[in-house]
Amino acid sequence: MADRYLSFTGTAPGRFLTRRLGLPQPAALRRWSPQRPVLDGGLLHLTAGSSALDLAPVLARTGLGADAGRPAAVVLDATGVRGVEDLAEVHAALHPVVRSIATSGRVLVLGAPLDAADHHQAAAQQALEGFTRSLGKEIGRGRTVNLLRLTDAAAAESTLRFLLSPKSAYVSGQVIEVGTGQVQAPADWERPLAGRTALVTGAARGIGEAVAETLARDGATVVVLDVPQAEQDARRVAERLGGTALTCDITSGDAGEQIAAALPDGLDILIHNAGIIRDRRLVNMSADRFGSVLDVNLASVLRTTDALLGKGVLRPGGRVVATASIAGIAGNTGQTNYGASKAGVIGLVRSLAPRALAEHRVTVNAVAPGFIETKMTAAIPLVIREAGRRMNSLAQGGLPVDVAETHAWLAHPASGAVNGQVVRVCGQSLLGA
Numbered sequence: 001m002a003d004r005y006l007s008f009t010g011t012a013p014g015r016f017l018t019r020r021l022g023l024p025q026p027a028a029l030r031r032w033s034p035q036r037p038v039l040d041g042g043l044l045h046l047t048a049g050s051s052a053l054d055l056a057p058v059l060a061r062t063g064l065g066a067d068a069g070r071p072a073a074v075v076l077d078a079t080g081v082r083g084v085e086d087l088a089e090v091h092a093a094l095h096p097v098v099r100s101i102a103t104s105g106r107v108l109v110l111g112a113p114l115d116a117a118d119h120h121q122a123a124a125q126q127a128l129e130g131f132t133r134s135l136g137k138e139i140g141r142g143r144t145v146n147l148l149r150l151t152d153a154a155a156a157e158s159t160l161r162f163l164l165s166p167k168s169a170y171v172s173g174q175v176i177e178v179g180t181g182q183v184q185a186p187a188d189w190e191r192p193l194a195g196r197t198a199l200v201t202g203a204a205r206g207i208g209e210a211v212a213e214t215l216a217r218d219g220a221t222v223v224v225l226d227v228p229q230a231e232q233d234a235r236r237v238a239e240r241l242g243g244t245a246l247t248c249d250i251t252s253g254d255a256g257e258q259i260a261a262a263l264p265d266g267l268d269i270l271i272h273n274a275g276i277i278r279d280r281r282l283v284n285m286s287a288d289r290f291g292s293v294l295d296v297n298l299a300s301v302l303r304t305t306d307a308l309l310g311k312g313v314l315r316p317g318g319r320v321v322a323t324a325s326i327a328g329i330a331g332n333t334g335q336t337n338y339g340a341s342k343a344g345v346i347g348l349v350r351s352l353a354p355r356a357l358a359e360h361r362v363t364v365n366a367v368a369p370g371f372i373e374t375k376m377t378a379a380i381p382l383v384i385r386e387a388g389r390r391m392n393s394l395a396q397g398g399l400p401v402d403v404a405e406t407h408a409w410l411a412h413p414a415s416g417a418v419n420g421q422v423v424r425v426c427g428q429s430l431l432g433a
């Protein structure tokens, strides 16, 4: 369902009228395309506090020029902020430049992990979160603001590239932590997944189809898994992407075995995307309705992950990315089943991530979409749909490709130090903020 309000505000009378009435002013977001792979404009590198980060060589590889007259991206290295007094430098660095940042530009604040032995450092570093999220809410014009905590710039290269590119158009107000784990730079940054096999569940349509498409764009061989009823669509998607289709109901007890049998050479990337909703308020919700959502969205994710890790189907250097939802963070009326299942996904990721990395060299992360324009959200009644679209800092819904780009970043061979993260793709939705 097209966002007519967004189209209207893109016209001169629409802009005039909505400004006069004080209504939201969504900007047309700049997304990745092969013709325009990087942001239009320069990169401005600022520092607050005394930083020990070796950032310049990594930033030089982002593809953004040094012309900072009207920056498309501003990176503020605040890893050296150790006390409240240093926060004045954060203000001094960004205050003069915010106005000049281009439409759909990026502000990326770099922070350090919180120091448990130094409450002054922890206070100042935590302050950066409130700063980042507040700036994200006020900056407007399709610009995003995120906070990346890191200690090693080289280990964060894929993340820096993602957050400073059009691929992260709908990711704002996020705090992401990158560790120091093993990182494998791809031979070709344009096709980082070449030679890798990816399986995407629920990929016959919607977000899953976009994920399969984006991973294939990045060079992966994709396996498009969906239920037998969706076989035709699954085949169509697989054919278009040069991959294969696998019909399988992931709730069946032997789904792990079916997947393992279809992948005799193993798997590098497992994307848990299949999901269902069966909304009712708890007073009206049958046990079946409750249980079926937990089974598809959570129990099958646990079962197939265990099976594929346990059997060694997921190769070392592999990636598991599960799909949560902002409903799993904020809760939602009529979604006790769905909210529980998606919160469960977050619990699974946080607990399994360190062990999977230590024992199997596999990272485990989650993507939590907000309001994404799909068949699922097109079915929502108009008023609620409009609220969902506008109640975020970018004042619009995201597209399936926005979620897919986030999966592709987490699946990247150079994202080996990104583990146990839950990244919202929600335009900084007010829900679960």
Ligand code: NAD
Residues within 6 Å of the ligand: 201, 202, 203, 204, 205, 206, 207, 208, 225, 226, 227, 230, 248, 249, 250, 251, 273, 274, 275, 276, 296, 323, 324, 325, 326, 368, 369, 370, 371, 372, 373, 374, 375, 376, 377
């Ligand atoms: P969708 O309904 O369009 O697609 C889901 C796909 O999963 C379908 O192709 C379906 O056949 C498949 N599927 C369902 N049950 C399955 C099973 N048992 N075995 C195998 N495949 C199965 O949904 P979507 O909007 O593309 O959502 C994709 C994921 O993103 C879901 O996990 C959803 O909960 C999550 N999500 C979506 C939004 C949104 O705004 N659309 C927001 C937050 C989270």
